[in-house]
Amino acid sequence: MFFEKKVDLRSKRAMVDFLCGHYRYYTMNSWNRTTSYANRIKIPYLGLTREQANRAYDILDTDYWDELQFVIDDFTSEMDGNYTIGVNGRSGGYLVLYRGEYYDPGYKSQCRACGQLNYQAVSGEVGQCGRCRKTERVNLARPLRWHRATGRGIDDDLDADDLMDLSVSALRDKVELVCRFDRACDEIRSAFIDLIDNCKVVEETVMVPKTVRRIVCAAA
Ligand SMILES: [Zn+2]
Known part of the structure; x- marks a missing residue:
């Protein structure tokens, strides 16, 4: 558990403190001001060893995200499409919980x-x-049936007093959603660390011609 926290679901105070204290980030642009629950995934904040961090920077300019997308897809379908996880921020330094929807x-x-x-x-x-x-x-x-994230914020219009006014079960629903989001972020972090530990970056010249950097993993 790196991002995920244990929260006492019997205590309104503990649940409100958890929700109010959770890291947040913009859902669109900073000028838009709408925010949601988020976790920072910049390399220095991932709790990596120095050797892992060096290798991580090497992986960042490959197509590595393809190897992590399955976690987000699983989360989205578990949430019936009502929520999903997106990457936001300059150079994608934040995982953000988004509202989502299926559409034609x-x-x-x-x-x-x-x-x-x-x-x-x-x-x-x-x-x-x-x-x-x-x-x-x-x-x-x-x-x-495609899926998209919407830019609407989540709980950015609620302060601690508003949250305290909610029923215990409404608060629990919120906390369980955010904990599930944090757990997905942990899974993404673990999958990323697996890549760092088990894969190497190879350079290939393709017929464009241009050199691309691919990530190659040991057979599972
Ligand atoms: Zn055709």
Whole structure:
């Protein structure tokens, strides 16, 4: 447990202190002022050894986030899409708890050849693709269900007195949500440390040509 805290769920005072004392960060930009519960994930604040920290900086300019996204996906589906976790701040130094929602992006058809989505439905069986020009565009069987975070703040309009006025069960719901968020942040930190300890950065020249830095992990 690095970010996660034990909170006494029988005590209103303890729950309010936890919520009021939790680190917060902006959900959008600092000028927008809306904030939510957050944790700092800048390298110096992750509790790493000096050797781990040096290797961490090496990993930061690779595609490493692909290896951590599963934690956020699990959290989002466990929350039925009502909450998710995003990265915010210059150079992404903060994990922020966001409100979220599933939505239909509005696409009606898709090309079977190249995957291009289209807002127009096909009138017959199959239509032409606007991108690859092949006659492979077919209607979607059902609307797509995508997920997005909203920029609305969480509890940034409540002070300690407002929170004390809530019922015990309403407070518990809030604390359990934030504790679950902290636990997900711990899982992200652990997955990141696994990368540092078990992976090395390799440079590859791809045919663009340009040199990309990839992260390569030992087989699990
Ligand atoms: Zn196509």
